[in-house]
Amino acid sequence: IKKIGVLTSGGDAPGMNAAVRAVVRASIYYGIEVYGIYRGYDGLINDKMEELHVRSVSNILSRGGTFLLSARSEAFRTKEGRAKAYENFKARELDALVVIGGDGSFTGADIFSQEYDVPVIGIPGTIDNDLAGTDYTIGFDTACNTAREAIDKIRDTASSHDRLFFIEVMGRDAGFIAVNSAIGGGAVAMIVPEHNWSIDQLIKRLRKGAANQKASNVVIIAEGCKLGNAYDVAAKVKEQLDYFDIRVTVLGHLQRGGSPTTMDRVLASRLGVAAVEGLRDGQSKVMVGVINNRITYTPIGEAIKTVKRLDDDEFRIAKILSI
Amino acid sequence: IKKIGVLTSGGDAPGMNAAVRAVVRASIYYGIEVYGIYRGYDGLINDKMEELHVRSVSNILSRGGTFLLSARSEAFRTKEGRAKAYENFKARELDALVVIGGDGSFTGADIFSQEYDVPVIGIPGTIDNDLAGTDYTIGFDTACNTAREAIDKIRDTASSHDRLFFIEVMGRDAGFIAVNSAIGGGAVAMIVPEHNWSIDQLIKRLRKGAANQKASNVVIIAEGCKLGNAYDVAAKVKEQLDYFDIRVTVLGHLQRGGSPTTMDRVLASRLGVAAVEGLRDGQSKVMVGVINNRITYTPIGEAIKTVKRLDDDEFRIAKILSI
Amino acid sequence: IKKIGVLTSGGDAPGMNAAVRAVVRASIYYGIEVYGIYRGYDGLINDKMEELHVRSVSNILSRGGTFLLSARSEAFRTKEGRAKAYENFKARELDALVVIGGDGSFTGADIFSQEYDVPVIGIPGTIDNDLAGTDYTIGFDTACNTAREAIDKIRDTASSHDRLFFIEVMGRDAGFIAVNSAIGGGAVAMIVPEHNWSIDQLIKRLRKGAANQKASNVVIIAEGCKLGNAYDVAAKVKEQLDYFDIRVTVLGHLQRGGSPTTMDRVLASRLGVAAVEGLRDGQSKVMVGVINNRITYTPIGEAIKTVKRLDDDEFRIAKILSI
């Protein structure tokens, strides 16, 4: 391994810059040249890349987003697109590819690696935490804190007016952000994709909270929940609970941004170094992760297909605390 | 003046607690008993109030919302409601009333004061900054910072994806939050209620920014703007500018919460003390404010009726910086 | 178990309030009466306690410090003090005690439990993360973020002036906060109690960084490091590296405060519930912790005596990234 490329792909996540920085510095530490590829796989297809140096990644540790830019590449889903990508990969004399992204990006990496026998390693960068093979993905902790800080602010006004707020948080089909920001934000209830809560169950919980004169007046709705979005759920609740002044807030894309937390920076730093070390050790078609605080390499296919389960214990605890 | 009541009314704003604290401590400093009235005018009508002491307002300086709770009182708009309120006012032997809120609350205060010849003083507490008689209202600076921090976060992800974001901020019929968070957030354009920007003008600006490869990709929409809400404006732009990946975020109620900034705490502290001192000096039917850094007492009627103008200079500067 | 007492003891940590809240709500959920004891063991000795209800712990989830107050009790180290404490414990008809604190507090709990055969369970609440039996202590994540945010700010000014800053962080005899805030803050070097770095090694690293024109210009010093405090280390470096403009900042007690992070709130919530459930299951003289994301009960004696080791991997990574 003498020369590698690194790209960020799919939805951006806080800490992607820290991961790129770690890949760059670890590469240089081990005497490997490293190229930054812009706009995800599109940059590989269009040959938009340049060599990165120690100084190229100065002052990016603390910044949200990704200075390599990111995209969901339609072209890379086609055989022609990947052929073009491989052409540039060869022409640039790259020996391996580091892909920082989520499951969509890893699916592409897996296919590319199989088609052209190219060493590829994935680093889990997504706020959704929906990848098996790692306890936490880069960006998840920051997103949980961003969402919870917003919930803290909304609680201020909710408490001042005895209002009930339905707050929609991100997470696609996974409830990780929802569960953590609900417990962290002291929500009275949460609706997540993984559980089949009915409107009736929700209303029962809200009635009980009201009976206890509970100050908490926030319900967290995960974006992928089966009951519909936050507006839908709020409307259904309103039909039956007319004594609440109900409001809805969809937190939206602010959850993707912001300076990464210490935990995300440390995680990104560890995974970035471990990705380079993995490539040096001959790893390929794997995702590097941290399980029980140990660096782990999981076959990409497995990381994508396995559904990561929500912690039941946290769900139980949220219920106990919502009395 | 031996005994006064203080209440918070209307939409809550960060710094209301700091204002109550200042009213309480200044009262005690001057040997005046002070009663906290809960849930705005409703608390006066329902006699929900209690004496406040130095310790009652410990540890509230840094908290968002209002521990006295707030509401928009329908009952107080009726003659019967105000009669009931006056009954309790008399029964509690209150000599004056301090009302912390916005123009709706002040209208009520003004009528009440005229009907029953009760000394009333208003403290401007609203994030919208839409009250004449003061350069800044309590909560405005915090809201500008909360909105701008959210914009900073959204810019991270917007920049990573070359996306164009339409972000709707609060402010009712006034563009103060919009202008300040647009300049502070480096927006490429803003639409405020006070100006008659057309969709065509907006599109021209966006085209120019795109031509300059401008990194800024955020448009601020004030909630009261005439072109419609952020979704409406985004849809109209999308019809003509199909090369942008356009997203919308409505910041919503998180702008009302949060620990107040230093400026809002200092402002609330000054106004709270000045309200008590004003009552001692015989002021009534006035709103206390700060103009050019001096404490000023403005007749409530004037404060409500006068429309506070946006600073044209700031508008001009936003345009120059958006190139 | 029908009635329990809960106290916070020793140095305070962000998330202690969240832990008390969880203990209170879990107790009530399981039909157990719960008493809050003020100022740590002193409150037990002086019988300063009162029953806590669901409403008693409303709105404390987001607050730093501990509303039960904390202290290091000299009296509890004496046989007489503990006898007095037991007297009140009996008189109040308490069945068990939950102690939230660090190793000093747990030592007291252990002795008390042995002397009087009282069920006691410990919850690890300390920013230092220096307790075996749990991967993380409550307050550690918040302290790491607070320290790192301060480092981010100092880097702004350090970078603007080509200055070298020595920043001292807390952690007593453990380097956990130092390592995490050094990696997270992009420090060029760190000195921790667990490693025997010499001044010469530090100077070598700084020379190398300077040769690489490294932007990073921050050295993290753990308070318990053997080379002395930040001022000592800076002075020794200055003797040999006169081309740096060297400054020192001791972050100090601000690291103990602040609203807890999501992770600390979730951890505190889980441990608080698990403490009550442990008592119901007959656990005693144990500390509840989370190891590999599972709730674990460790004998208090073991938790105190075992020295928790720094992760060598993180140390290695810090070195690689500091090039």
Added chain:
Amino acid sequence: IKKIGVLTSGGDAPGMNAAVRAVVRASIYYGIEVYGIYRGYDGLINDKMEELHVRSVSNILSRGGTFLLSARSEAFRTKEGRAKAYENFKARELDALVVIGGDGSFTGADIFSQEYDVPVIGIPGTIDNDLAGTDYTIGFDTACNTAREAIDKIRDTASSHDRLFFIEVMGRDAGFIAVNSAIGGGAVAMIVPEHNWSIDQLIKRLRKGAANQKASNVVIIAEGCKLGNAYDVAAKVKEQLDYFDIRVTVLGHLQRGGSPTTMDRVLASRLGVAAVEGLRDGQSKVMVGVINNRITYTPIGEAIKTVKRLDDDEFRIAKILSI
């Protein structure tokens, strides 16, 4: 005016980047070429400068510090240094100079402008707010918020332990940061350079607070105060008030960093534009400022020599609220 240079000089302040950005964009808006000069006057002396474009100042609005770097130039205090600077100024065909900094930097600008008849305009960038000719300097609002946030955190732990903290804040010979962070942080007392408080007065205040069981347990010491630094004052208080557990924290350089607040960004944006417009209008040897929300040009000599007075009203209010 066809070509101008811009530099940042002296101690850095949050918002300097925003000011440079505004100078650059306003210049380009008006068809003026603009050069960024690195490391303050040293860059002029050593000819370290380069042309700045719209894209050069993308993404710097939100960053602390100054990307142009800053320094206190010894060489510029000498006739030879200034001669060298003028040589480069001429060789580069610059028509005017914009200096962002504090009084030291302005003194240099004033002399240079007089010696070589060069149009120079100053923009007040210093956290200390100690310049006449403007109500606020760039960086002051951010520093007040940074200091106050640190105080909020320290209060958490102070309140949990009934401790008394002496916190030293920056401001050189001026008490502006101290007064605002004391009122905003709810301090029981403050010692500022402008007032002759004795230790006895301070102790009297603390005794009164203790008698009132005041929760506030923070005293703010301005760095330039006549009673000595925070350690000195704490030691003197300790001699007479032995019932307090007294601690000291010196906030230090973190007050200089951090992402600027909305107010600082808006102020920097206005002043940056106004500086360019001032040069176009023939202004020279002036500092641009904002007085009563209006752009004002004050002769540099006057801005430096006039001592800006602390607002007595704020001092009075701090006293009333500290009961």
